[in-house]
Amino acid sequence: MKRTSITDIAKATNLSISTVSRVINGKAEEYRIGKKSQKLVLETAKRLNYKPNHAAAHLRSGKSRTIALLIPTLDNPFFASLASKINNDLREEGYTTILSESGENLEREKEILRNLLSRNIEGLIMVPCGQEFSHILELKNKELPIVCMDRYIDELDLPYVSTDNYFGAFEATKLLINSGHRNILGIQGELQSIPNQQRALGFTAALKEANIDQVNLKGDSFSVQNGYLETKLALQNADIPTAIFAFSNTIALGCLKALKEDRLSIPGDVSLICFDDHPFLEFLSAPITSVAQPVSDIARLSTRFLFSLIGKDPLESQKMLFKPQIIIRNSIKKI
Amino acid sequence: MKRTSITDIAKATNLSISTVSRVINGKAEEYRIGKKSQKLVLETAKRLNYKPNHAAAHLRSGKSRTIALLIPTLDNPFFASLASKINNDLREEGYTTILSESGENLEREKEILRNLLSRNIEGLIMVPCGQEFSHILELKNKELPIVCMDRYIDELDLPYVSTDNYFGAFEATKLLINSGHRNILGIQGELQSIPNQQRALGFTAALKEANIDQVNLKGDSFSVQNGYLETKLALQNADIPTAIFAFSNTIALGCLKALKEDRLSIPGDVSLICFDDHPFLEFLSAPITSVAQPVSDIARLSTRFLFSLIGKDPLESQKMLFKPQIIIRNSIKKI
DNA sequence: AAAATATGAACAAACGTTTGTTCATGAAAA
DNA sequence: TTTTCATGAACAAACGTTTGTTCATATTTT
Numbered sequence: 134m135k136r137t138s139i140t141d142i143a144k145a146t147n148l149s150i151s152t153v154s155r156v157i158n159g160k161a162e163e164y165r166i167g168k169k170s171q172k173l174v175l176e177t178a179k180r181l182n183y184k185p186n187h188a189a190a191h192l193r194s195g196k197s198r199t200i201a202l203l204i205p206t207l208d209n210p211f212f213a214s215l216a217s218k219i220n221n222d223l224r225e226e227g228y229t230t231i232l233s234e235s236g237e238n239l240e241r242e243k244e245i246l247r248n249l250l251s252r253n254i255e256g257l258i259m260v261p262c263g264q265e266f267s268h269i270l271e272l273k274n275k276e277l278p279i280v281c282m283d284r285y286i287d288e289l290d291l292p293y294v295s296t297d298n299y300f301g302a303f304e305a306t307k308l309l310i311n312s313g314h315r316n317i318l319g320i321q322g323e324l325q326s327i328p329n330q331q332r333a334l335g336f337t338a339a340l341k342e343a344n345i346d347q348v349n350l351k352g353d354s355f356s357v358q359n360g361y362l363e364t365k366l367a368l369q370n371a372d373i374p375t376a377i378f379a380f381s382n383t384i385a386l387g388c389l390k391a392l393k394e395d396r397l398s399i400p401g402d403v404s405l406i407c408f409d410d411h412p413f414l415e416f417l418s419a420p421i422t423s424v425a426q427p428v429s430d431i432a433r434l435s436t437r438f439l440f441s442l443i444g445k446d447p448l449e450s451q452k453m454l455f456k457p458q459i460i461i462r463n464s465i466k467k468i
Numbered sequence: 469m470k471r472t473s474i475t476d477i478a479k480a481t482n483l484s485i486s487t488v489s490r491v492i493n494g495k496a497e498e499y500r501i502g503k504k505s506q507k508l509v510l511e512t513a514k515r516l517n518y519k520p521n522h523a524a525a526h527l528r529s530g531k532s533r534t535i536a537l538l539i540p541t542l543d544n545p546f547f548a549s550l551a552s553k554i555n556n557d558l559r560e561e562g563y564t565t566i567l568s569e570s571g572e573n574l575e576r577e578k579e580i581l582r583n584l585l586s587r588n589i590e591g592l593i594m595v596p597c598g599q600e601f602s603h604i605l606e607l608k609n610k611e612l613p614i615v616c617m618d619r620y621i622d623e624l625d626l627p628y629v630s631t632d633n634y635f636g637a638f639e640a641t642k643l644l645i646n647s648g649h650r651n652i653l654g655i656q657g658e659l660q661s662i663p664n665q666q667r668a669l670g671f672t673a674a675l676k677e678a679n680i681d682q683v684n685l686k687g688d689s690f691s692v693q694n695g696y697l698e699t700k701l702a703l704q705n706a707d708i709p710t711a712i713f714a715f716s717n718t719i720a721l722g723c724l725k726a727l728k729e730d731r732l733s734i735p736g737d738v739s740l741i742c743f744d745d746h747p748f749l750e751f752l753s754a755p756i757t758s759v760a761q762p763v764s765d766i767a768r769l770s771t772r773f774l775f776s777l778i779g780k781d782p783l784e785s786q787k788m789l790f791k792p793q794i795i796i797r798n799s800i801k802k803i
Numbered sequence: 804a805a806a807a808t809a810t811g812a813a814c815a816a817a818c819g820t821t822t823g824t825t826c827a828t829g830a831a832a833a
Numbered sequence: 834t835t836t837t838c839a840t841g842a843a844c845a846a847a848c849g850t851t852t853g854t855t856c857a858t859a860t861t862t863t
Contacts, residue, residue: 138849149813154851165811187586188526189849192818197523207552210545217542220569229583232567234555248564251522357747389751412692413748416724473819484843489821500841524819527848 137181145177146170153178157185191253200439201231201249203242203259209355209383211409211428212260215282218432219258226440228255237323239263246272256439260284264325278442282435284326285452292442292451294434298328298408301424301457302335302378305406308422308459309376310343313468314404317345318374320363320384322355329355332380332408349374352384360387368395375468376404382411385421400466410460420462427455472516480512481505488513492520526588535774536566536584538577538594544690544718546744546763547595550617553767554593561775563590572658574598581607591774595619599660613777617770619661620787627777627786629769633663633743636759636792637670637713640741643757643794644711645678648803649739652680653709655698655719657690664690667715667743684709687719695722703730710803711739717746720756735801745795755797762790 139157143150148170155164156174177183191197200223204212216232223230231249235242242262246269249257256278261269266286273279273289285293309317319336322329337348351363360379364387367374379385385407392403399405399419407414410425434453441448474492478485483505490499491509512518526532535558539547551567558565566584570577577597581604584592591613596604601621608614608624620628644652654671657664672683687698695714699722702709714720720742727738734740734754742749745760769788776783 140849150850151814151852152812154849155812158851160852165809167811170811184582185586186527186588186849188523188532188588189818190851191523192521192527192820193849193851195818207542207548207555210548213542213545213548217569220542220567221571224568224580229566229587231564232555233559234552236556245559247519251520252564253521253523386747386751393751411748412721413746413752416721416728416752417748418751418753475819485820486822486844487842489819490842493821495822500839502841505841521819524848525821527850528819528821530821530848 136186137183138186139183141181142174142177142183145181146173148174157183195253197253197255198228199231199252199254200228200256200258201233201254203233203235203245203249203257205237205260205262206234207232210411211381211426212283214428215432215435218429219436222433222436226436235260235262237262239265243268250275250277256280256443258282258435258439261286262323262326278439280435280438280442282431284328287327290451292438292448294431294438294453295328295455296426296431296457297454298331298457299335299338300454301408301426301459302332302380303339304335304457304459305378305408305424306336306339307343309378309404309406309465310339310345312376312404312465314376314465315343315345316347316372316374317349317376317378318363318367319348319350319378319380320352320360320388321350321380322352322359322384324353329380336378352380355381355383357383357387357390360384360389361391362387364388364391365394368392368397374403376406376465379405379407382407382409382414382421382423385414385423389417400464404465406465408457414460414462419464421464422462423460424457425460426457430455471521472518473521474518476516477509477512477518480516481508483509492518530588532588532590533563534566534587534589535563535591535593536568536589538568538570538580538584538592540572540595540597541569542567544716545746546716546761547618549763550767550770553764554771557768557771561771570595570597572597574600578603585610585612591615591778593617593770593774596621597658597661613774615770615773615777617766619663622662625786627773627783629766629773629788630663630790631761631766631792632789633666633792634670634673635789636743636761636794637667637715638674639670639794640713640743640759641671641674642678644713644739644741644800645674645680647711647739647800649711649800650678650680651682651707651709652684652711652713653698653702654683654685654713654715655687655695655723656685656715657687657694657719659688664715671713687715690716690718692718692722692725695719695724696726697722699723699726700729703727703732709738711741711800714740714742717742717744717749717756717758720749720758724752735799739800741800743792749795749797754799756799757797758795760793760795762792765790 139153142153153174156171161171207213220230233245258280260283279291281291281293283295352359377388379388397403406422408424410423414421414423474488477488488509491506496506542548555565568580593615595618614626616626616628618630687694712723714723732738741757743759745758749756
């Protein structure tokens with residue numbers, strides 16, 4: 134059972150293909166199609182249950198009405214939330230989103246971008262996963278509108294939207310210091326990612342400002358396992374840190390697991406603060422103080438930036454770092 | 469700067485378009501293209517940085533190599549996790565996924581499906597959001613391969629993959645009953661969804677089996693807010709329930725919030741069990757016992773079913789309900 | 804009455820592939 | 834030598850749109 138095409142409607146109405154096309158695309162007035170013809174076309178389209186063939190329109194017009202969203206993984210609630218918001222924003226603008234996950238795997242990222250290019254995406258919002266970026270540069274040179282989100286790549290001078298991770302980490306660390314902590318363990322995530330690097334810098338700077346020489350920064354992944362492992366290791370040492378700064382809530386979950394195994398309590402034995410808020414942090418055995426990123430703002434501005442690029446509008450600004458908000462709970466002990 | 473097409477390669481190599489196409493699609497042997505020509509085409513393609521135009525291939529061949537995944541929202545970790553796994557499975561099979569979120573909104577679901585149809589998707593994995601299904605029936609009649617996941621629609625006789633929600637709820641409720649609870653509040657989610665209905669039935673059946681007449685089942689949404697509200701209300705009554713069965717972990721989060729506000733402890737004052745596991749449940753002030761759905765199995769089998777339909781392979785079975793697993797923690801008090 | 808303009812719609816090319824078919828050429832068989 | 838066959842590749846149509854242009858007819862203006 135063949136689908137009805139614009140040609141079928143043309144035949145059924147005794148009008149030409151171009152007329153039908155113009156009516157269906159709302160260009161009837163512009164091309165002076167008579168009211169009667171308009172009505173006839175629309176009715177016939179409905180009667181024959183016409184569905185436009187996107188591939189044909191895309192091929193002819195060169196417009197795919199498709200935007201790609203590339204994130205590390207949906208299993209991280211921070212990215213899932215970003216994806217959800219962007220997905221809906223784009224849909225409301227009439228775009229279809231192709232959502233891809235790199236899994237922090239550079240080769241996969243490259244392969245995905247190759248495929249997306251074949252599909253003539255009109256724009257790309259991405260969280261780059263690696264330090265390598267020649268493949269992204271290639272896209273930029275093809276004048277594909279690209280916005281980086283959360284992570285970005287200084288060398289590429291692409292528009293980006295992220296959190297002021299330096300500030301957030303600095304403030305978080307100061308919070309610990311102001312509560313009297315001097316032996317603080319930082320557990321970081323993906324080393325090559327800019328947010329992680331900024332957090333590391335903020336962490337270090339706050340320590341330095343307080344004249345704390347020993348910078349104890351461990352770990353290499355935004356995973357529960359990494360948090361667990363590094364905490365376990367730290368607890369084996371002679372001088373256990375009095376506070377831990379987990380660079381993500383997933384890492385914090387790992388800390389929690391390790392601390393629980395060793396029957397250490399928060400904040401009694403060890404204080405804890407983490408990046409990225411989550412509803413459940415409120416209800417943990419000790420409610421964890423966190424550095425909350427403004428997820429909605431990041432998502433919204435990313436799409437705004439992208440549409441500016443697509444529309445060739447001048448961007449008010451190419452880059453934005455939102456200030457995070459520290460949500461005080463009860464995981465830091467005054468000592 | 470125009471993109472290089474197959475035609476450009478044909479010109480550059482002095483071969484015909486069809487020959488180039490066949491080489492690039494790996495049909496060289498089948499059509500007896502000489503080794504030299506093959507090599508020449510491949511090299512020229514690389515040299516000119518050729519990227520296939522998917523829209524053109526799609527239009528001509530009728531194959532979109534695209535599959536749609538339609539879920540309620542990525543903000544629910546259960547769906548996000550399903551989406552992530554399916555997305556990756558499909559990518560490995562060479563398909564591109566269009567991920568859409570209905571937001572539990574029937575009209576949006578319809579609009580999305582209309583759009584997807586325009587894009588000639590080759591298959592659909594969906595979590596239907598409503599009780600209405602004429603639009604889905606239409607797709608089925610068009611012989612679009614469809615698999616339902618988590619939720620399904622009895623009337624449509626579509627293949628589905630889900631959890632045995634009746635069994636899970638029955639066992640969960642029995643667990644409470646066996647611990648001596650008789651005044652149990654069930655807080656349910658979307659009323660029209662089959663999993664919710666099955667959970668409600670399992671809940672009720674277990675109570676009945678224990679000769680508990682009073683079936684206390686409230687709520688109407690898989691949201692934190694719903695859990696919070698219903699718990700608040702319940703706590704206002706004279707006889708506070710001794711146990712709560714939250715039909716999702718998001719609902720449980722709401723219960724937690726309400727209980728905390730009223731300074732009631734788990735399991736001391738109120739026992740709690742919920743559907744859907746999550747890592748953080750382990751680390752709550754009271755680790756919550758949960759009914760874990762086999763997310764990976766559901767995702768994997770859904771794609772298996774879909775590929776069977778696409779390949780017109782006979783399905784071993786059209787329907788599958790996996791048994792959930794109850795993960796015992798420490799949120800139920802023996803009374 | 805002729806010229807100019809407005810109105811409504813048709814023509815036809817193009818987008819970049821895929822694919823069924825045909826066509827040379829040279830080698831092997833008769 | 835003629836016929837058959839294998840090899841390698843070209844031809845050309847088609848997929849369903851969009852879109853720049855042209856064309857008739859009717860109406861208005863001069």
